[in-house]
Amino acid sequence: MMMKRKAVTLLTVILLVLFITGSVCAENLTMQFHSNNLRDGYVHTYFSLSGSISYDTIDAIKNGITAKLRITFQLTRSDGFLGLAQNILREKVESLTISYDVWENSYVIEKEEPKSVYNIEKAANIVQKVNEIISPIVIDVASLDTNEEFLLRAKISIQTIKLYPPFGIFLYFFDPWNYESNWIYSQPFTIKK
Secondary structure: OHHHHHHHHHHHHHHHHHHHHHHHOOOOOEEEEEEEEEEOOEEEEEEEEEOOOOHHHHHHHHOOOOEEEEEEEEEEEOOOHHHOOEEEEEEEEEEEEEEEEOOOOEEEEEEOOOOEEEEEOOHHHHHHHHHHHHOOEEEEOOOOOOOOOEEEEEEEEEEOOOOOOOOOHHHHHOOOOOEEOOOEEOOOEOOOO
């Protein structure tokens, strides 16, 4: 009887933790691809980011931790299993850092290449500003076969805190400060000139 109570109590605590973590997290960041335009051997891909950065991540940034936002784009052939990506042909990574300026009372977004700095007053506007900064993405396709079908895929990650073993095991089970999306795929497209 005592063993059943402990098991029920443990199960209740686990479910409570899962419920709390699910309700604290913001809507996950994701992306939607819109169109691809070919100009002078480059594909200009237009997309939009949606969702928001979690409250815990924003709180960590506001308390002095710098977040690294990284969006990895990969151009691939679409002839993989079930039409999924195969053979990475091109890769482009957009890296941004997000910090908080106490004196200006604003969030600071820095883009590495080309070096540029943007100030945002509200945390709710960060995703919109990131979208403005990096869209459209431009990828060189001059040397690729124009008769093939291609896919573009993207992965979004935010890193604020990194713990090394043995402490990193805690972030494996509960990590409200870092985020990584699954691969997000565009529709297949061709680059006929």
